[in-house]
Amino acid sequence: MLGDTFTRSPLQERTRAVTKTVVYRLFMVAITFGVALAFTHDLSQAVNIGVATNLLKTGTYYVYERAWDHVSWGVEASTGE
Numbered sequence: 001m002l003g004d005t006f007t008r009s010p011l012q013e014r015t016r017a018v019t020k021t022v023v024y025r026l027f028m029v030a031i032t033f034g035v036a037l038a039f040t041h042d043l044s045q046a047v048n049i050g051v052a053t054n055l056l057k058t059g060t061y062y063v064y065e066r067a068w069d070h071v072s073w074g075v076e077a078s079t080g081e
Contacts, residue, residue, distance in 0.1 A: 025058040
């Protein structure tokens with residue numbers, strides 16, 4: 001049963017996943033930067049926090065997104081029409 005759950009091909013191209021990841025992370029960088037600036041009142045620290053946390057989060061989000069793209073659970077099979 002689980003073998004069928006993880007064997008399907010991705011629904012999207014790798015470039016689409018990368019583009020979605022980058023655009024999403026740009027929004028998150030802005031949010032993280034804003035929150036860090038509000039707490040630290042230091043532009044340099046806010047930039048460092050925004051960049052460091054989001055570099056790590058971008059990589060983990062991409063891997064997570066690609067892994068889920070191979071899971072067929074909850075996805076209806078296409079009829080090819």
